[in-house]
Amino acid sequence: MGLTGKAVLILAIVLAVVLFTLTIWCWPRLARRSAPAVLGRVGLLLATQVAVFATVGLLANNSFLFYGSWADLLGRQQDLGVVTDHAAGTLAAKNIVRVGTQRPDVPGGARPAVGGRIDKVVIAGRHSGIESSAYVYLPPEYFQEAYARRKFPAVVVLTGYPGTSENLIKGLRYPRTALDRVRAGRAQPMILVMLRPTLAPPRDTECVDIKGGPKTETFFAQDLPQAVSAEYRVGRSARNWGIIGNSTGGYCALKIGLHHPDRYTASAGLSAYYKAAEDPTTGDLFHGDEAARHRADLLWTLDNLPQPDASFLVTTSRHGESNYRDTRRFLAKVKQPARVSSIVLDSGGHNFNTWRREIPAALEWMSSRLSES
Structure with missing residues (x-):
């Protein structure tokens, strides 16, 4: 799925909504002071924030086209340009x-x-x-x-x-x-x-x-x-x-x-x-x-x-x-x-x-x- 494709954006939105809903649903169970409960709260909050941040970032990128591909976003070297020689003149x-x-x-x-x-x-x-x-x-x-x-x-x-x-x-x-x-x-x-x-x-x-x-x-x-x-x-x-x-x-x-x-x-x-x-x-x-x-x-x-x-x-x-x-x-x-x-x-x-x-x-x-x- 391409960085600027609709599928990636829809997936990010769905994931953010699911994680938010899951956080609300599970919060009473994670209200205890035990170590697993604390780790659960931290994990859900962190995952939800990452999903929301990714959704906002994708929306901004689709609007302004800061990056055209995953390789472009991650700074990876892509295929080098190739010179094409056309007929002389x-x-x-x-x-x-x-x-x-x-x-x-x-x-x-x-x-x-x-x-x-x-x-x-x-x-x-x-x-x-x-x-x-x-x-x-x-x-x-x-x-x-x-x-x-x-x-x-x-x-x-x-x-x-x-x-x-x-x-x-x-x-x-x-x-x-x-x-x-x-x-x-x-x-x-x-x-x-x-x-x-x-x-x-x-x-x-x-x-x-x-x-x-x-x-x-x-x-x-x-x-x-x-x-x-x-x-x-x-x-x-x-x-x-x-x-x-x-x-x-x-x-x-x-x-x-x-x-x-x-x-x-x-x-x-x-x-x-x-x-x-x-x-x-x-x-x-x-x-x-x-x-x-x-x-x-x-x-x-x-x-x-x-x-x-x-x-x-x-x-x-x-x-x-x-x-x-x-x-x-x-x-x-x-x-x-x-x-x-x-x-x-x-x-x-x-x-x-x-x-x-x-x-x-x-x-x-x-x-x-x-x-x-």
Whole structure:
């Protein structure tokens, strides 16, 4: 049974309930002052607490995906990575290679024409020189005869820092939510390109082109849309592309959309911040270049550079989010031709539970801003 499987969680819950009930039932018999009675009380209390602790830990891990397997949890060495040599020039020619597929965790997921398909790919950036893995969710319509000649809108979906791409599938449930919105008639079918913004791990590059370092902004603004459009039935115009993310991914989504409206017509930041972080995880991003530092400040950009012909969505909570004040400032600074929308919760922290409450509406908003080709 896998660490993140439902069977393990159900077993832990049942065990905790049984041990709690057993403790209550046996307590009168163990109330004596004999050594066996004392040992019995200690054993039952300890076992019950361990079961409850395991249940809470499994619930937290299933929600946030801290560990993906028992070996990961226990720190055991797993199989080492194996280099796969592809035909010479494959990535240089195609810029994207599919290395695996998996079925979405949705009803009918075994059949692509019913549940869609998730491709694991490697994207090689021709302009940035960056190579990154990603997951591409293809909706059921992509495999249906009625849509055989249609090009779909695409949405780049980013995690926070450090984040894992798998969190977007298992933790934040983007493919399942997108499918539900389409089935409910609230959104159009869209291709989702899911990855983390950390393209030079463990460094947090804040989606900046670093002098002498990784060109993360170039990868997201140029390389990724070009590679995906060449491999899949996706339009190449800005009106066909959106970008969304949470936390650091939210900052990156807004930043890329703000500076590259010719590539992305819609950008959504869930619990985003509005100025590039500069700390030990980022290193020196700007090397004394104040113009680059200002450009990475979204509020400064809105005040000092021409506003783009693009749409933006920002989210926050009145209680529980530290970005509430800056989000209000962002909303006030957006002017025509730019357009801005918001999701403001009464309460909600910087966590998966909050983002899962925002993602359905955010995908509906994104769908309404994008068009097919």
